[in-house]
Amino acid sequence: MKYTYLGPPGTFTEAALRSLPNASGIQAMPRTTVPAALSAVRSGESDCAVVPLENSVKGVVPATLEELVTGDGPLHIEAEVQLPVTFHLMARPQQTRGDITTVLSHPHAHSQCRKWLDLHMPDVDTVFSTSTAAAARTVAEGSDQNVAAIASSAAAQSYGLDVIASDIGEHTHAVTRFIVVTGGGTPRARTGDDRTTLVVSAEGLAAGILVDILQQFSSRGVSLTGIQSWPTGSELGSYYFFLDLEGHIQDPAVTDAIGAVRCRATAVHVLGSYPRHQAGRPDSLRPQMAAV
Numbered sequence: 677m678k679y680t681y682l683g684p685p686g687t688f689t690e691a692a693l694r695s696l697p698n699a700s701g702i703q704a705m706p707r708t709t710v711p712a713a714l715s716a717v718r719s720g721e722s723d724c725a726v727v728p729l730e731n732s733v734k735g736v737v738p739a740t741l742e743e744l745v746t747g748d749g750p751l752h753i754e755a756e757v758q759l760p761v762t763f764h765l766m767a768r769p770q771q772t773r774g775d776i777t778t779v780l781s782h783p784h785a786h787s788q789c790r791k792w793l794d795l796h797m798p799d800v801d802t803v804f805s806t807s808t809a810a811a812a813r814t815v816a817e818g819s820d821q822n823v824a825a826i827a828s829s830a831a832a833q834s835y836g837l838d839v840i841a842s843d844i845g846e847h848t849h850a851v852t853r854f855i856v857v858t859g860g861g862t863p864r865a866r867t868g869d870d871r872t873t874l875v876v877s878a879e880g881l882a883a884g885i886l887v888d889i890l891q892q893f894s895s896r897g898v899s900l901t902g903i904q905s906w907p908t909g910s911e912l913g914s915y916y917f918f919l920d921l922e923g924h925i926q927d928p929a930v931t932d933a934i935g936a937v938r939c940r941a942t943a944v945h946v947l948g949s950y951p952r953h954q955a956g957r958p959d960s961l962r963p964q965m966a967a968v
């Protein structure tokens with residue numbers, strides 16, 4: 677099985693991929709951006725992509741949401757993985773904090789460490805990179821001694837950097853939710869502890885439509901675990917709604933609620949029903965995944 681992921685090696689996304697139950701049979705193929713990892717799935721170059729979707733501190737990862745909501749071609753969420761993310765400041769060996777004038781990182785990682793930087797290194801410049809590991813690699817391979825990266829301990833090891841400040845994130849227990857995306861295929865079997873993700877478009881519909889849509893879930897006892905809006909691009913105030921809910925598309929209450937939403941919305945696209953992440957659950961991915 678070929679899996680593209682947000683690389684290079686050493687990203688948190690790679691750690692999520694390596695935590696999958698079928699990881700030993702995966703050919704991991706790093707890509708520079710989330711859209712590139714997902715495009716490979718659409719073109720058939722890879723079977724699956726692992727990408728970050730949201731973080732407990734800084735919220736949704738915009739590049740992933742945009743691709744799921746507006747990208748060309750079918751994408752299907754097959755599984756989710758939640759991983760703790762711990763950020764370290766790292767530099768070339770022998771560099772100290774006082775030598776550093778520029779800090780590189782992914783915008784999501786940087787914003788989780790901004791308070792620490794403001795307090796301890798208020799004068800450094802920030803340069804954004806495509807991922808935390810890309811930042812670490814740039815620091816390791818570049819000629820500038822005065823740069824540091826914010827990345828994982830795995831990235832420090834992979835690129836031969838020294839950690840010069842540990843655990844500098846705003847919240848020590850930050851968690852990122854990653855998703856495994858395929859180009860289609862059969863829905864995951866119901867486990868009894870599932871999540872369903874869908875995109876609802878209510879473009880051009882009357883005021884109050886969002887409340888009406890949400891009521892279709894609450895009146896049937898279906899809990900929403902997340903809602904994000906993404907602009908349709910047609911005019912200010914026009915949105916797609918990205919919904920996460922508890923339950924499987926085959927649960928009667930979920931089927932019924934989605935049917936009622938279809939009657940009200942302009943379009944409904946179910947992105948997937950899949951087991952909710954549980955720490956240590958060995959069956960987050962079905963064993964027959966290899967056959968997808």
Ligand SMILES: O=C(O)C(=O)C[C@]1(C(=O)O)C=C[C@@H](O)C=C1
Binds near residue numbers: 686728785809852
């Ligand atoms: O850059 C990485 O290591 C990633 O896997 C990306 C990413 C993100 O997109 O949010 C993943 C988790 C962290 O919140 C920071 C960065």
